Amino acid sequence: MSILNTPFTLPNGSILPNRLAKSAMSENLGDKYHAPTPTLINAYYEWVKGGAGLLITGNVMVDKMALGEPQNVVVEDRKHFDLLQQWAKTTQGSDTHLWAQINHPGRQAIGAINKEVFAPSAVPLKLKGASAMFKTPKPLSETQILDIIDRFGNTAKILQDAGFTGVQIHSAHGYLSSQFLSPITNKRTDKWGGSLENRARFVLEVYRNIRKKVGAAFPIGIKINSADFQRGGFTEAESMEVLQLLSAEGIDLIEISGGSYERPAMMGSAKKQSTLEREAYFMEYIEKARKITSKPLMLTGGFRTVSVMENAIQSNQLDIIGLARPFAVLPNLANHIFTGKLSSLPSPNPKIGIKMLDEVGSMEILWYELQIKRIGEGKKPDFKMSAYKALGHTLKLSLRKAFRKN
Numbered sequence: 317m318s319i320l321n322t323p324f325t326l327p328n329g330s331i332l333p334n335r336l337a338k339s340a341m342s343e344n345l346g347d348k349y350h351a352p353t354p355t356l357i358n359a360y361y362e363w364v365k366g367g368a369g370l371l372i373t374g375n376v377m378v379d380k381m382a383l384g385e386p387q388n389v390v391v392e393d394r395k396h397f398d399l400l401q402q403w404a405k406t407t408q409g410s411d412t413h414l415w416a417q418i419n420h421p422g423r424q425a426i427g428a429i430n431k432e433v434f435a436p437s438a439v440p441l442k443l444k445g446a447s448a449m450f451k452t453p454k455p456l457s458e459t460q461i462l463d464i465i466d467r468f469g470n471t472a473k474i475l476q477d478a479g480f481t482g483v484q485i486h487s488a489h490g491y492l493s494s495q496f497l498s499p500i501t502n503k504r505t506d507k508w509g510g511s512l513e514n515r516a517r518f519v520l521e522v523y524r525n526i527r528k529k530v531g532a533a534f535p536i537g538i539k540i541n542s543a544d545f546q547r548g549g550f551t552e553a554e555s556m557e558v559l560q561l562l563s564a565e566g567i568d569l570i571e572i573s574g575g576s577y578e579r580p581a582m583m584g585s586a587k588k589q590s591t592l593e594r595e596a597y598f599m600e601y602i603e604k605a606r607k608i609t610s611k612p613l614m615l616t617g618g619f620r621t622v623s624v625m626e627n628a629i630q631s632n633q634l635d636i637i638g639l640a641r642p643f644a645v646l647p648n649l650a651n652h653i654f655t656g657k658l659s660s661l662p663s664p665n666p667k668i669g670i671k672m673l674d675e676v677g678s679m680e681i682l683w684y685e686l687q688i689k690r691i692g693e694g695k696k697p698d699f700k701m702s703a704y705k706a707l708g709h710t711l712k713l714s715l716r717k718a719f720r721k722n
């Protein structure tokens with residue numbers, strides 16, 4: 317039997333039935349009220365059937381006035397509680413965990429679909445020609461910061477009541493929490509900026525607010541950057557310090573990733589030769605992290621070979637293997653691995669040939685989002701789908717949202 321098919325017990329006693337997790341992938345499948353659609357819910361039925369022990373949802377936003385994508389699901393009140401319950405019920409009859417990833421985009425909010433954009437400081441994104449898609453953000457006031465922290469807790473509590481078995485704070489990939497951590501995007505001189513202690517205050521307060529509302533037994537995970545991979549950004553040493561702070565607070569699962577829209581290391585852009593040989597992009601970091609925290613570790617980014625994943629667990633480098641893109645084209649990959657049918661995973665790299673779009677990894681994300689839509693529609697993956705189709709689909713959704721008025 318594969319070691320990947322062995323259970324893992326979190327420190328709070330929750331049991332993940334195996335070591336494979338679907339990492340968060342923004343599905344962009346909310347309706348015009350940002351509630352889950354039947355297509356989104358169906359995709360989760362398929363993933364539950366597929367056998368992964370932990371499914372982490374695509375980012376669920378805490379504020380409908382701050383969207384990363386036009387069809388993000390937003391949870392800020394109980395208006396669509398029945399649909400959230402239906403989403404959570406997809407795991408019924410299985411021991412699969414379903415955790416919702418909670419997020420606020422900060423400056424990575426597409427300009428056309430957000431009336432105003434707020435971030436720790438007024439530092440615009442630099443995206444080689446695509447910068448025009450984003451507005452220069454306005455600095456958040458202290459009152460706004462406290463409101464967002466409270467929103468994270470509120471969203472988590474609603475999701476817990478709806479039946480989700482855990483939540484994950486998105487503190488990676490250049491979104492708001494990650495913007496607070498990075499000295500490039502956080503130029504504040506008040507208690508939310510400057511020293512690492514101050515820059516980490518936001519994520520710690522988010523954690524505390526959620527914990528206060530959901531209680532000790534409910535798993536709270538975090539996805540955090542090993543580094544920004546930018547000069548003057550959040551460093552590996554700082555990331556380690558934040559891991560220690562979160563561990564002392566009682567975080568239940570730490571997922572490691574890296575990068576941002578400006579430097580998409582999470583999609584494999586920062587690969588060194590040593591990384592290519594070891595497959596997973598942030599393996600060196602996680603080995604160091606293992607020495608400074610006793611909390612469970614999950615690693616996401618680049619895993620494609622079953623024996624490499626098995627070795628990582630066998631040698632106790634980490635506890636949970638995170639996979640994203642392969643799950644969008646092969647929803648039942650966990651079962652296939654457990655029955656020995658698969659020894660490596662597919663992960664196409666669709667491109668459109670426009671360097672600036674291909675480089676930021678956004679084309680690939682849009683292509684994979686459409687594959688997730690196909691899963692929800694009961695269709696097979698379309699490996700031949702053109703990246704232009706994915707681009708066209710997203711432009712259509714963005715325009716529709718922009719003209720509907722925010």
Ligand SMILES: Cc1cc2nc3c(=O)[nH]c(=O)nc-3n(C[C@H](O)[C@H](O)[C@H](O)COP(=O)(O)O)c2cc1C
Binds near residue numbers: 342375583
């Ligand atoms: C379509 C798509 C959407 C994504 N959305 C999110 C997201 O909402 N939250 C997040 O933390 N990561 C997101 N990611 C990044 C993945 O979770 C993961 O870190 C990345 O794809 C690397 O893992 P992989 O090599 O197994 O694909 C997304 C990736 C893709 C392809």
